Amino acid sequence: MRTRAELVVGALVSAGLVLLVSAVVALLKPHVPVLSLGALYVLAVLPVAIVWGTALAAIVSVASMLAFNWFFLPPEHSFHLRESQNWLALAIYLVIAVVVSALAAGARARREDAEQRRLEAHALAETALDLLRGRTLDEELGRLADLTAGVLRVDAARLELGQRPPIEGERALPVGAGLRSVATLFVDEAATIDEAVQRRFLPSLAALLTVVVERSRLEAEALEAEALRRSDMLKTALLRSVSHDLRSPLTAILASADALASPGLALAAGDRLELADAIRDEATRLDRVVEQLLDVSRLEAGAVEPHSELWHVDELVGRALAGLGPEASRVRLDIPPDTPPVEVDAAHVERVLANLLDNALNYSPPGSGVVVRAERGATELRVHVVDNGPGLPAEEREALFQPFRRGNAGQRGSGLGLAIARGFAEANGGRVWAQDTPGGGHLVLSLPLAARPAAIRA
Amino acid sequence: MSARVLVVDDEPQILRALRTSLRGAGYDVETAETAEGALAALAANPPDAVVLDLVLPDGSGTEVTRELRTWSSAPVIVLSVVGDESEKVAALDAGADDYVTKPFSVEELLARLRAALRRADAPVDPVVEVGDLRIDLEKQAVFVGGKPVQLTPHEFALLRVLARNPGKLLTHAALLREVWGRGYGEESHYLHVYVSQLRRKLEADPARPRYILTEPGAGYRLAERA
Numbered sequence: 093m094r095t096r097a098e099l100v101v102g103a104l105v106s107a108g109l110v111l112l113v114s115a116v117v118a119l120l121k122p123h124v125p126v127l128s129l130g131a132l133y134v135l136a137v138l139p140v141a142i143v144w145g146t147a148l149a150a151i152v153s154v155a156s157m158l159a160f161n162w163f164f165l166p167p168e169h170s171f172h173l174r175e176s177q178n179w180l181a182l183a184i185y186l187v188i189a190v191v192v193s194a195l196a197a198g199a200r201a202r203r204e205d206a207e208q209r210r211l212e213a214h215a216l217a218e219t220a221l222d223l224l225r226g227r228t229l230d231e232e233l234g235r236l237a238d239l240t241a242g243v244l245r246v247d248a249a250r251l252e253l254g255q256r257p258p259i260e261g262e263r264a265l266p267v268g269a270g271l272r273s274v275a276t277l278f279v280d281e282a283a284t285i286d287e288a289v290q291r292r293f294l295p296s297l298a299a300l301l302t303v304v305v306e307r308s309r310l311e312a313e314a315l316e317a318e319a320l321r322r323s324d325m326l327k328t329a330l331l332r333s334v335s336h337d338l339r340s341p342l343t344a345i346l347a348s349a350d351a352l353a354s355p356g357l358a359l360a361a362g363d364r365l366e367l368a369d370a371i372r373d374e375a376t377r378l379d380r381v382v383e384q385l386l387d388v389s390r391l392e393a394g395a396v397e398p399h400s401e402l403w404h405v406d407e408l409v410g411r412a413l414a415g416l417g418p419e420a421s422r423v424r425l426d427i428p429p430d431t432p433p434v435e436v437d438a439a440h441v442e443r444v445l446a447n448l449l450d451n452a453l454n455y456s457p458p459g460s461g462v463v464v465r466a467e468r469g470a471t472e473l474r475v476h477v478v479d480n481g482p483g484l485p486a487e488e489r490e491a492l493f494q495p496f497r498r499g500n501a502g503q504r505g506s507g508l509g510l511a512i513a514r515g516f517a518e519a520n521g522g523r524v525w526a527q528d529t530p531g532g533g534h535l536v537l538s539l540p541l542a543a544r545p546a547a548i549r550a
Numbered sequence: 551m552s553a554r555v556l557v558v559d560d561e562p563q564i565l566r567a568l569r570t571s572l573r574g575a576g577y578d579v580e581t582a583e584t585a586e587g588a589l590a591a592l593a594a595n596p597p598d599a600v601v602l603d604l605v606l607p608d609g610s611g612t613e614v615t616r617e618l619r620t621w622s623s624a625p626v627i628v629l630s631v632v633g634d635e636s637e638k639v640a641a642l643d644a645g646a647d648d649y650v651t652k653p654f655s656v657e658e659l660l661a662r663l664r665a666a667l668r669r670a671d672a673p674v675d676p677v678v679e680v681g682d683l684r685i686d687l688e689k690q691a692v693f694v695g696g697k698p699v700q701l702t703p704h705e706f707a708l709l710r711v712l713a714r715n716p717g718k719l720l721t722h723a724a725l726l727r728e729v730w731g732r733g734y735g736e737e738s739h740y741l742h743v744y745v746s747q748l749r750r751k752l753e754a755d756p757a758r759p760r761y762i763l764t765e766p767g768a769g770y771r772l773a774e775r776a
Contacts, residue, residue, distance in 0.1 A: 372655070402739050407745070410758060413758060429750060433743050
C-alpha cells in the first residue's frame with residue numbers, strides 16, 4: 093500500500109520526468125524526424141513503473157502521449173492531429189509504454205517477494221543452527237522472537253510458549269500447525285503484518301518450536317534420570333559406609349564399656365584408663381564420621397550457603413591445623429606475609445583445608461612432613477598441600493574426589509574427605525584438584541581473590 | 551564453700567553425665583530440663599554459674615540468657631551443636647560468657663567453667679601478661695619479649711578490648727561495637743583482616759596463634775596463658 097504522501101511525490105516526479113523528456117525531444121527535434129522521438133517517453137514511464145507501480149505508470153504513459161501530441165505533432169499546441177499515421181504512432185507508443193511499465197513493476201514485485209522469502213529461509217536456518225548448537229529454551233525464545241519480528245517487518249515481537257490470551261495494546265498471533273498452537277506471538281496492536289507472510293512463516297516457526305520444546309523436555313528427563321542414578325549410587329555407598337564406619341567404633345565402645353562395668357573382671361588401674369581412652373578415641377572417630385556424612389548429604393542436597401567474609405589464608409590454615417590435634421606439628425607452612433585476603437565462608441574453607449591436610453597426613457609415611465604453600469595468581473589464590481606419600485598416577489586422580497573412594501585399601505577414614513573438600517570449595521567459588529609432583533602427592537585448593545580492596549584504613 | 555552450678559538440658563543422658571562429672575569436680579549441681587524450669591530454679595536459688603543447652607523443648611537457651619541477664623551476672627556457658635552457629639552467636643550476644651560444642655569433653659567444659667567463675671570476681675588488671683606478650687592498658691603500650699610493638703590506633707583498640715576481658719570469648723559483633731562504635735558498617739568485612747594483621751605483629755607463628763585465639767564462627771579471645 094502506498095501512502096498519500098508517496099503518491100503526491102510520485103505525481104510530482106512523474107510530471108517532472110514528462111517535462112524533462114519533452115525538453116530533450118524539443119532539443120533533438122531539428123536533427124531527427126519528430127515522430128521517432130516519441131519512444132523517448134518510455135524513459136519517463138520506466139522509473140515510475142519501478143518505484144510507484146503500474147497504475148501510476150499507465151497514467152504517465154497517457155500523459156506522455158498527450159504531451160508529445162500537444163508539443164510536437166502538427167498542429168502544435170493542440171490535441172488535433174493533421175496526419176492519420178500519427179494516430180497509429182501514438183497508439184503504438186502508448187502500448188509499448190504500458191507493456192514496459194507492467195514488466196518493470198512485475199520484476200520489482202518478484203524481487204521483493206524473493207527478498208522476503210530469503211529473509212524467512214535465513215531466519216529458519218539460523219534457528220535450526222541454534223538448535224544444533226544446543227541453546228537453552230529461554231535463549232531460543234528471545235532469539236526466535238527477534239528473527240520473527242524481522243521477517244514480519246515489525247519493530248518488536250515476543251514469543252511465549254502455549255496458547256495465551258492477548259494483553260492490552262498487543263495482538264496475539266497463534267503459532268501453530270493445524271489446530272494446536274505451540275506458542276503465541278505478541279506484536280504491537282498497531283503493527284501491520286502481511287497475511288501471506290504470516291500464513292507461510294508461522295507454521296514453519298511452529299515446527300521448529302515443537303522441536304525445541306521436545307528437546308528441552310528430553311534434556312530435563314535425562315538430567316533427572318542422571319541425578320536419580322547418582323543418588324542411588326550414593327545411597328548404596330552410604331549404606332556400605334554406615335555399616336562399616338559407624339559399626340566398628342560402636343563395637344569398640346560397647347566392648348570397652350562392658351569391660352569397665354563388668355564386676356567379674358579384675359582390671360588394673362592402667363587397663364581401666366586404656367579402656368576409657370579407647371571409648372573416647374572411638375567416640376571422637378564416630379563423631380567425625382557422622383559430621384562427614386552430614387556434610388555429604390548437605391552438599392548433595394545443595395543446602396550449603398556460604399556466609400562470606402574477608403579472611404587471610406594463614407588464619408584459615410591455622411583453624412584447620414587446630415582441629416588436627418598433635419598431627420598438626422608435622423605440617424610446615426610457607427605462606428608469604430603479603431598474601432592477599434580471600435572472601436569466603438571460613439567454616440567451609442577450614443573444612444576443605446582440614447580434609448586436604450588429613451588426606452596428606454594419612455598418605456605420608458609416619459614422621460615425614462606435609463607442606464602448605466600459598467601462591468598468588470592473577471585472579472585466584474592457590475593453596476598447595478604437598479606430601480611425601482606415594483602420589484597417584486594421573487588417571488586415578490579424579491577418582492579421588494568421588495565419594496567413598498579410597499586411594500589405598502586399609503587406610504582409615506570413610507573416603508568422603510576429598511569429595512567434601514571439593515564440594516565446599518566449589519560452593520565458595522573455588523576448585524580443588526590433584527596435581528603431579530615428583531616424589532609425593534600434591535593437592536591444590538584455588539580460591540578467587542576478594543573483589544573488595546585489600547587495602548584498609550589503619 | 552563449693553560453687554553452685556545449674557545445668558539445663560532436656561536430654562536425660564547428658565544431664566546424668568554432667569551431674570556426675572561436675573559433682574566429681576567439687577561443684578554443687580542442680581538440674582532443670584526446660585526453659586521454664588531453668589528460670590524458676592534461677593529465681594528460687596541463684597547459682598554461681600549456669601550450663602545451658604541452646605535448644606530446650608519450651609524455648610531457647612538464648613531467651614533464658616537474656617532473661618537472666620536482666621538481674622544477674624552469673625557466668626553462663628552454652629552447649630551448642632555443629633551447624634547451630636547463628637543460635638550460638640545469638641546466645642553469646644545476649645550475654646552468655648562461653649560455649650562448648652557437643653560432643654564435648656568434660657575436661658574442656660570444666661576448664662571453661664573454672665575460667666568463667668574466676669573472671670566473674672577478678673578485677674580488671676591495668677597490665678595484662680600472656681607468655682611473652684605484655685599489654686599495658688594505662689600507658690597504651692604493647693611489648694613482645696620485652697621489645698615494644700608499634701600498633702595502629704585500631705589495632706590497639708582491638709587488643710585493648712580483648713585484654714580487658716582476658717580469656718573471655720568476644721563475638722564479632724561485640725568487638726566491632728567496642729572498637730568502631732554502634733555505627734560500624736563496612737568494617738565488619740575487615741575484622742578478620744585486622745586480627746590477622748595484629749597477629750603478624752604479635753605472634754611468632756600467625757597460623758598457630760598463642761595469644762589471640764579464634765573461636766570458629768563465634769569470635770576471638772585473648773589466651774589466659776600462652
